[in-house]
Amino acid sequence: MQGLSGDFTTMPLKDVVQYLGNRRLSGKLLVQRAGVFKDLTLSEGSVVSASSNQPREYLGQFLINMGHLTEDQLSRAFEAQRETDYRLGKILVMKAIVPEATVLSMLSLKFREMLLDAFQWPEGEFQFEIVDIANPLDGLDVRVDLLDIHREGEFRETAWQAMRSAFPTGQARLTVDEKKLAEPRQPGSMDERLVQLIKDGLTIDELALALHATDFYLYQRLYALYRQDAVKVRESTTPPPTEKPAETPQVIGSESSVDEVLQVARVFLEGQNHRDAEVLARRAHEMAPSAETAELLRQTEQALLESLRRQLMEPPQVPSLLVPQAQVKTMQLAAPERYLLSRIDGKRDVAAIVRVSPLHELEALKYFQEFVAHGFVKLTPR
Template sequence: MLPVGRSHARIARMEGLAGDLGTMPVADLLLYLGNRGLTGTLVCERGTIKKSIIVKNGEVVNAASNDPREYLGQFLINFGHISEDQLTKAFHTQAETKVFLGKVLVMVGLVTEETLKAVLTIKVRETTLSLCRWKDGAFRFARGVLPPNQEGVDVAVPLVDIHREAEFRETVWEALLQVFPTSTLALQVDEAKAPTGLAPNSLDGQLFELMREGHSIEEICLRLHATDFHLYQRLYALYRQGIIAPTEPLLKVDSVEIASDTVGEEVSVVEILQHARAFLAAKSFADAEALAARAVEMKTTPEAVAILKEAEAGLLDQLRRELLATPHIPRMSSPDLKLKQLDLTPQEKYLMSRIDGTRDIRAIIRVSPVRELDALKYFKRFIESGYVSLG
């Protein structure tokens, strides 16, 4: 990390406060904006992920992200204030009234204004703090530019406090990752030490049930609609008490692989992008998206990101027309199909677990912590593989 003085000097030289997060650590950038008491909108982008931090007089008053795990509804579900079904109904009310989600939840009595403000404050903190783990990407700060307050609730979190928390978490993450180096690990529960009498709907009640079922950390995070830090922190506390221990996931009984297209390492990024542009011109968006994503993975360049965004937009529109234009209720093709027997990603397992024969695809996706495009791709794959049928 650069010394603060050098960081400030480097920012001062940047025309319009814009630069590369690879050379300007996010934490230093936040501290600069906080110490100067600046007002404006900080936009950070890495690949196709975009986050906007709204700053007023050195305090974060709102934070937006296109990562669905950082949506307000996800935080409300994780803290037990609402259920997935209640969030679905709130979205219907929002569509009818054109009122922002937070106001809808208060209006229908699902949460109080005090609860909404508390959760929004956490959302703002966590969305901003998650940026501090980015080691690359681009940023720009539009001084004096403030969008309207969409939720109608005033929150304010000093950037100086966020910087202090970011430094603390950097040390904590080192300890967490020493015990849980990968999110693919499962957790073994020592039943002799496990707490008893947990309410099934409580956070710990759900957590222990998921651990006993052999789910990985990433799967648990999705099922609980949790942030990485808070889940890892809870798991670490249980580990220190000797209640759980990390273990490799259980071997699948009958592994069924869902095919996916890959591009060999020997092909250059330039060649991949040439093919991606050709597929875009032919409106073959799925092929273009797969190639562009591979190019971004190999080397993130503005050209690769631009092509990926265009391909994703085309593919999203195509899949929406195919799967969402008419309400479709997905159903498991076989009642005997077991998720553990399928070689699925954590996101695919989450979506499969939400198929109950009553909710349509749109309703499932709206409350999920999975990107809409990714979720639609998974559903299309489920259908083509014969795992799911549409009613």
């Protein structure tokens, strides 16, 4: 056997994982869909290394969510990482910020969650290639058996059905009855933070960002509190805030063909209008995904990212709010917008906020650009 590839319609990912685990294979497994990539290294049927382009699946996010690391500590660790070739886990151990046993435990959790999250994808592609596997990276030896992940995935199918029946949408706001909480909350614990954020009126999606949590662990904890009758979905006649669709440049109409949209996107890109170029490239890719549209979208995203970095991060600039916090709470904002605004303290610069956030850098910088344009935030060079 030289390798294995296909899509989830012909072979679901959970079946791929079971197949590779049963045969105790070693190699590289790539899982992807719609711009999301997960790259896993396997050794004799176990995951020994994994990376993802999803910020919420970074090691630092798991450590923050579980209370082992603060955003400030993560930011300092990133600064130290620039001076070495080591990965974040090794830096945290070397600097005595997080014990090695905790880092190993969180790496194990990360490996599991990366695959289990992809088990929920309705479509996607996979590619497995047999290659020789070197020693564990940075001396942090973590192994997670694929068959254990497969068994956990079967359990979660039933768990998700129950959790979604109680919390059908991430835009729901909740109520909490503290008298019905089974145990006293420890200061600084996830439950303490969770209860306070619910009382602050955050939606479930906003809770996930504020806690740096994966969807499953957040919904699992909310469901446990729901079973205690301590947490319920708040009944409200006010529709929740929704993501604002990107505005399409006026030169393109709804009847335009993919070729026309691509042509205008290229014109905008050549003219250094990166924002509109990215909007149109994304629209073309959504209309008719292809290698051509994917490549143009990649080019426009990279060009826009570099432009926003120069505008918002070079030199370092510190954001401050121009509207009262009380007013922010009443504004119709998407979950990522509310999260980013909550992180503005007048001390950290844009780069520091973005670096430790559970959002893609480009997504976060686009929001910051909008904040400045709409007069919510001002930037001051450090």
